[in-house]
Each structure stands twice: as structure tokens, then as C-alpha cells.
Amino acid sequence: MIHEVDEALRRLVKEQALDDPDVEIAFEAPTKDWAARRNAPTVNLYLYDIREDLRRRQRGLINEYGSDGTVANRHMPPRHIKLSYLITAWTQRPEDEHRLLSKLLLHILAHEAVPTDLLSGSLAELGLPVPMTIALPPPEDRAFADVWTALGGELKPSLDVVVCAPVDAGRRFPAGKPATEGVRITLGDDVPLAHHVIPADEPGEQPRVSIRRVVEPRT
Template identity: 35%
Template structure:
């Protein structure tokens, strides 16, 4: 399941358990163009995903070491990146009064709700941040520009922003770490003279001053 699908499922579940509990209304994620609006019937809450942008204010740098049971660094974990998913929430009903009544209920829910519990993995404890987009004074709300492009008459819209963390895979350590070192000593057999007798005076040493030598083998 993709991260966007998880957010869709989370929003639908939260709405049905909250402001839409007991309300006979559909929850869809369609593009509200003129053809869709003409085919629609019944009370409907539409969540149109119109933008995906990174929240650069939450971007972090630096990696976290992943250590195994022996205390050895085996990988590096990179911090997640956060993205804002913009949903245009609109209500479609039989009359403007029906739409306004439900839109007001949804507005109150948006103001009172700051976090969403991810679905279908609520046990992980990672919440999703929810808020309404803030439009600078004198600027046109981004969601309001949708209607001209979709060919649909303008209507009230709640521009929801859901911030979701996107994790990145850990980077394993390329080289296998050295876990131990073994040293082995072996006795060096002295050379023999032509008559078969051990020669205790190896070449390059003065007779009577030879010492036993050992080979040292390093094993990783």
C-alpha cells in the first residue's frame, strides 16, 4: 500500500467515525470536473488531492548509526522526509442549505483535529499532522484556482494539509567489520648440513648465537 493510499484510507476512516458518523453521505476522492458534477447524485463529501509538496522546514541532516548485538555499526539510518498532501474538501448535496450544514460540521472537525491516527497501522504510533492551509492576506487561496481549470462553478472548499513522514531505507555498511583476530605460532625447523646433521648456525648468524624462530600467521 502506497503512502498516499494510506492517507486516503486514514481520512475516510476518521471522517466516518467523526463528523460523518450517522450521516448518509458518500466519501470519494474524485476529480470534481464538470462531467463528474453532472453525474453525481446524493449527498457526497469529496476529497480531491490537488498538490504534493515537501515540508522543507522539517528536513533534517545527519545519519543515525544502527548497531548490532555485538556493538558493531552495521548500517546507517537516514532521517525521514516530510511531505504535505493538499486535499480540496467539498460537499455536494441536493441543496445549498444541506451542503452548508455539513460543511460547517466538517470545518469544526478540522479546527478541532490536529493529528490523525494512521490506518491500517495504528500500532506504530506515528501520527499524521492535519491543518487547514493558511493563505496570506490579499492572496487567492490555491484551491480556489482549481475551479477555472476543472470547468466547474466555484464553490466553498476546505483546503486540508496532511503532513506525512516518508522513511528512507537504511544504508548498510559495505565492508564486513573485523570481529576478532587470531595469532598462531609455529616452530621453524632449523636447516640441516650436507651430512644430515642439524645446522644450528643459519646463514647470516654467528655460530652459537642462533635462536629458535617462530612463524606468526595472522588470521582474520
């Protein structure tokens, strides 16, 4: 999944936002050693944080229906993983770096999610939106200056892009055959009851029983 987000961002930056064949795209950590080896104008997309978006977590199971309309399987809802990228521009002149950052900012601001035509692999198969934000304030437990300190480099203008990618949890449970027939039982007062079995909602649970009195016309 991570490499699929990498490829989507590469295409978004290279083919749409900049459309400049002379600008290279890199995903390496922008350390001093890396910067010293750079020879061409470069936009660096450094993935510095991976964590689940707990606000999007869902409970329960999702039904999968067969061709006959009955429930064939149940699966866990997808989880959502936040991938945070530190985007920087590297050229010989600060003015050119600011120009590249400005193009990136304006283009990504126009999208609330990664364009669907850029999605591939599991992201495309799920068919769910992949939200994307840019330049939001960092969480309270993290500062961009701390990221640069960890990299051992000097503070540099950057854009923070966060992509929230849905991930298939991979857990599926086969559904039992639906109960389509009922039985009739009679208690001590000889009053017939209609008895129906209701399939369980969750794996491991016992089916429920629905019983109601049946009033038959007297003969």
C-alpha cells in the first residue's frame, strides 16, 4: 500500500503539478550527505510518519452478497493509515525552490483526495476515496523542527502532505446458510406457535429464535 501511495504522489507531482522533465523526484531522507550529491533540481517526498487514523475506524462486519442476493461472506471494515510526507524543493536558488513549492501547494490544495486515475493496485481495487491534506498544523506531539533535527540538516521551507490510505484488514468470515423454513410447536395449552430461526449477526454467536402465537380460525 505504501509503495502505491508513493507512485500516486510521484505522478501527481511530476506529471500534473510541475510538468517539468528537468525536475527529479526523490524519496530518500534529505540529509546533508544526500543534499551534497544532488546535481539537478529535485523535489523530495520524504515519508517520515506512519500511523492509523483512529477517527475513521469502524466496528462490526460488512456483508458480501452472492449472485442470489444472500449473504455469502462477512469481512472486517477497512482500516485507514495516515502517511505523512515532508516535501521540499532543492535547486541552486531559493527563489526557484519557492516557485516549485508554490506550484505544488496550489495544485494539491485543489484536491481533497488523490485523483482516482492515479490510484493503482489495492488502492484502486478497494474503490474508496484516498483523502489528502496539505499544510495543516502538525499534531501536538510532533513538530517539523524535530524532523529536521533528526535528519541532521538545517531547517528548510517544506510542505506537509498527509495521505489517508484505506487498507483491507484481510479478515473474512463465511456466512452460514440462511434459515428459510420455520416449524410449528405446541405448548401445554394446545396453542400453536410459529417458530423461526434468525441467523447470527456476528461469527461465533448463536442463532436467535423468534416465536409468536398463531391464531387459527375455529372450525
